[in-house]
Amino acid sequence: MIGGGSPEIDVPTELHPSVEAGTGPRSSSIFRLAWAVFIENRLAALGLVVVILLMLFCFLGPVIYHTNQVRTNLATTDLGPSAQHLLGTDDLGYDLLGRLMVGGQTTMVIGLAVGVLATGLGVMWGTVAGFAGGAIDSIMMRAVDALLAIPALFLLLFIATVFIPSEPLLIVVISALAWLVPSRLVRAETLSVKTRQFVESASAQGARPTRIILRHLIPNVFGTVAVNATFQVADAILLITALSFLGLGIPPPSANWGSMLTNGVNFVSTGHWWLIWPPGVCIVVAVVAFNFIGDGLRDALDVRLQRR
Amino acid sequence: MGRSQDGGRLMRAFLLRRTLQAVVVLFGVSIIVFILLHLLPGGPAKAILGVGANRAQIAAFNRQYGLLRPLPVQYLSWIDQVLHGNLGFSYKQNQSVAALLGEYIPRTLALVGVAAAAALLIAIPMGIYQASHRNRSADYVLTGASFIFYSMPSFFLGTILIILLSQVLPLLPPTGPTATSPLWQQLTNLVLPILTLTLIWVALFSRYIRSSALDVLVQDYVRTAKAKGVSGPAILFRHVLPNAMLPVITLIGLSLPGILSGALITESLFNYPGMGLMYWSATQTDDYPVMLGTVMVVGVAVVLGSLLADILYAVFDPRIRYAK
Numbered sequence: 001m002i003g004g005g006s007p008e009i010d011v012p013t014e015l016h017p018s019v020e021a022g023t024g025p026r027s028s029s030i031f032r033l034a035w036a037v038f039i040e041n042r043l044a045a046l047g048l049v050v051v052i053l054l055m056l057f058c059f060l061g062p063v064i065y066h067t068n069q070v071r072t073n074l075a076t077t078d079l080g081p082s083a084q085h086l087l088g089t090d091d092l093g094y095d096l097l098g099r100l101m102v103g104g105q106t107t108m109v110i111g112l113a114v115g116v117l118a119t120g121l122g123v124m125w126g127t128v129a130g131f132a133g134g135a136i137d138s139i140m141m142r143a144v145d146a147l148l149a150i151p152a153l154f155l156l157l158f159i160a161t162v163f164i165p166s167e168p169l170l171i172v173v174i175s176a177l178a179w180l181v182p183s184r185l186v187r188a189e190t191l192s193v194k195t196r197q198f199v200e201s202a203s204a205q206g207a208r209p210t211r212i213i214l215r216h217l218i219p220n221v222f223g224t225v226a227v228n229a230t231f232q233v234a235d236a237i238l239l240i241t242a243l244s245f246l247g248l249g250i251p252p253p254s255a256n257w258g259s260m261l262t263n264g265v266n267f268v269s270t271g272h273w274w275l276i277w278p279p280g281v282c283i284v285v286a287v288v289a290f291n292f293i294g295d296g297l298r299d300a301l302d303v304r305l306q307r308r
Numbered sequence: 309m310g311r312s313q314d315g316g317r318l319m320r321a322f323l324l325r326r327t328l329q330a331v332v333v334l335f336g337v338s339i340i341v342f343i344l345l346h347l348l349p350g351g352p353a354k355a356i357l358g359v360g361a362n363r364a365q366i367a368a369f370n371r372q373y374g375l376l377r378p379l380p381v382q383y384l385s386w387i388d389q390v391l392h393g394n395l396g397f398s399y400k401q402n403q404s405v406a407a408l409l410g411e412y413i414p415r416t417l418a419l420v421g422v423a424a425a426a427a428l429l430i431a432i433p434m435g436i437y438q439a440s441h442r443n444r445s446a447d448y449v450l451t452g453a454s455f456i457f458y459s460m461p462s463f464f465l466g467t468i469l470i471i472l473l474s475q476v477l478p479l480l481p482p483t484g485p486t487a488t489s490p491l492w493q494q495l496t497n498l499v500l501p502i503l504t505l506t507l508i509w510v511a512l513f514s515r516y517i518r519s520s521a522l523d524v525l526v527q528d529y530v531r532t533a534k535a536k537g538v539s540g541p542a543i544l545f546r547h548v549l550p551n552a553m554l555p556v557i558t559l560i561g562l563s564l565p566g567i568l569s570g571a572l573i574t575e576s577l578f579n580y581p582g583m584g585l586m587y588w589s590a591t592q593t594d595d596y597p598v599m600l601g602t603v604m605v606v607g608v609a610v611v612l613g614s615l616l617a618d619i620l621y622a623v624f625d626p627r628i629r630y631a632k
Contacts, residue, residue: 142329146336149610151565153572154603157591161599162349234459241461242573246588258461265467265577268482269475280464287459 035300044296050289054282058104067098070253081274088274090263094255100278103255107237108286110171110256114236117175119229122182127217129183130190141187144180152177153242160248167250170243174236182228189221223301230294234287241283257283322622330615337607338390342383345600351375356399356596395604396597398590405601408586413605416582418491420571423502424560427509432556434510435517436548439525440540450514457511462570466504466577473500484578501578505570509563516559521552554625561617564610 039045065086072093079089087096129140152174159173241258245265250256257279264275348355353369361369370376374385395405438447457465474482484501485494524530525548533543572584579585583602590598 142332142336145329145333145611146340146607148565149333149337149614150340150603150607151569151572151610153569154587154606157588158344158599158603161591161594162347238459238461242463242569245461245463245573246576247592261461261464265463268467268470276467280461280467283461283464284456284459288455291455291459 041296041299043292044299047289047292047296050285051293054104054286054289055108058101058108061101062098065098065101067095069094069098069102069255072253078272080272087278088272090260090275091267094253096274096278099255099260100257100282103257103260103279104282104286106167106250106254106256107240107258107283110167110174110240111233111237111286111290113171114174114178115229115233117171118178118232118236119182119225121175121179122184122228123186123221123225125179125183126186126188127190127221130187130194133191133194137187141184144183147177148180152239153246156239156243157246157248160243165243165248165250167254170240170248170250174239178232178236178239182225182232185224185228186221189224190217193217193220223297227294227298227301230290230297234290234294237283237287237290257286319622323619326615326618326622330611333611334608337611338387338604339383341600341604341607342386344603345386345596346379348596352596355594358399358594390604395601398595398597400593400595401598405597408598409583409601409605412581412583412586415487415491415580416571416575416584419498419501419575419580419582420505420567422498423505424509424567426502426506427513428556430506431510431513431517432549432553435514435519436521436544436552438514438518439521439552440544440548442522451518454511454515457507458515460508462504462508462573463577465507466500466574469500469504484575484580486579487581497578501574501580504574504577508570509567512563512566513556513559517552517556520555521548524548524551527551554621557617557621557624561614564613568606568610 074093076085076089077091077093079085081088085095085097087100090096090099125140125144129137132140155177156173163169165173237257240256241261244256244258245262250259260279261276261283264272264277264279267275345352352373352375353366354361357365357369374382377385393406395409397404398408401408434450438450441447470482473480480499481497482500483497485491485497491498530543530547533547538546568584571582572588574580575582575584576588587599587602589595590602
């Protein structure tokens with residue numbers, strides 16, 4: 001939540017009691033059930049379609065609409081939209097529509113990479129803490145609390161004055177802060193699974209911890225984790241945008257929507273609207289789409305909602 | 309009689325537990341800041357004195373601040389200093405960090421306080437309204453608008469507001485207030501920064517409140533009230549509102565880091581002379597004492613804020629004291 005982002009409520013989702021007990025539909029049909037409800041949720045389906053379209057735009061677009069995003073022609077700076085440049089050119093002479101595609105590639109890749117990395121780290125930390133319990137759990141979660149207490153933006157700015165940002169470093173550093181929230185969610189789920197009757201009985205029957213994890217923990221945790229992962233992507237895109245605005249951008253010729261928007265904001269008073277609105281709208285569309293998907297997944301997996 | 313004694317005992321136990329937790333987390337925050345201090349390029353002395361520092365100056369700095377002692381000893385004496393209000397000295401601005409923070413924090417508090425209060429005043433009725441008209445067109449429209457607003461980068465929203473309200477319709481000045489005259493004399497300059505924050509926070513808060521109001525609406529006591537013939541508005545006021553308000557306390561506690569980050573960006577966009585802008589300038593000039601001091605203060609504020617939120621929640625909802 002940095003001046004935007006997802007309203008993630010720190011509450012694990014509940015699954016149908018028969019699913020939790022492991023006596024209900026088998027794992028594969030939970031996903032089919034969730035998929036069916038997900039598709040019914042039109043906003044979530046719309047979100048997924050939008051994300052796919054954005055990916056096509058960013059990665060296949062340059063194949064259809066050729067522009068040079070590495071070398072620039074200083075004679076063609078600050079042009080408005082025309083036949084040669086469908087969205088005009090920016091102050092360095094780059095074609096804006098082409099730059100939007102290339103910038104989108106960077107933005108989406110960073111966002112998705114952070115989503116995966118942060119979720120992975122969070123799941124590991126959370127399951128260990130949840131299973132260990134006791135003092136180890138306390139220490140691990142107090143460390144999470146301490147890191148969460150300092151707003152990510154402040155920490156990231158600090159780190160950026162010490163290290164020079166590059167795309168891989170940005171992914172690692174953002175993930176290094178983003179994993180905190182999923183770790184809490186996963187730990188809560190692990191704790192609640194650990195105390196369920198059936199886990200105790202499975203363990204009493206001599207089931208090894210790995211079996212408990214695979215058969216019982218993962219289906220229950222998966223829902224919360226999947227929902228959180230999509231919100232992570234949305235938050236990461238907004239975070240990169242904020243960092244670009246505060247001067248942490250990856251310098252040209254590389255581009256991302258955040259740095260394009262930051263650059264465009266300098267031209268508010270000159271009327272060069274094509275430098276501001278396209279990157280801004282792209283960011284909002286992408287973040288809204290991921291938030292729709294996350295909300296849709298949450299509705300699909302949250303039994304409480306279905307009872308209403 | 310026995311039950312209230314029990315309640316008092318549980319409350320004290322909860323307070324003790326929660327406060328001890330907070331102390332541990334504060335300790336954690338101080339360790340993080342201490343680590344950041346020692347992560348500075350070239351070591352604390354060289355980084356803080358700057359590139360032009362010669363060996364003699366660095367040696368003097370190290371002696372003055374005891375930077376050659378073992379780390380645990382350094383940490384303890386550093387914490388001792390912090391607890392006495394010494395947050396370091398900014399050589400770049402020739403002022404103590406504490407003095408700088410004392411100057412800039414109140415302005416940020418004013419900005420954030422007004423924006424958050426406004427956001428709650430709008431979001432609470434809006435969320436409850438949405439919950440009671442769930443899935444009707446008004447709910448959909450407001451949900452859609454909320455999605456869009458909290459998916460916007462805040463400086464993008466700020467820029468749009470500048471375009472709309474100070475270019476297309478020249479109603480308001482495009483920049484925030486300056487530090488040269490008191491805030492209350494520059495009210496028109498305050499509108500856009502506050503509005504930017506408020507719009508995004510209304511979107512975020514109303515989603516949360518809608519969800520918690522929905523949770524209340526399905527409770528038995530609401531259905532009983534309806535069955536007894538209590539009117540709609542009365543139900544909303546007497547049952548839904550107080551119970552849905554409780555999670556709002558938690559919401560604010562959880563939102564503190566996000567609120568401060570939002571303030572950072574908005575202050576930078578509008579040149580608002582608050583703690584966020586001060587921190588950002590410090591990162592641009594590598595003013596490490598200011599950066600470290602700010603991170604420390606912000607971390608402590610968030611921990612204390614969530615502690616306060618949890619305590620208030622326990623005061624108003626006795627059930628939480630029984631939880632582990």
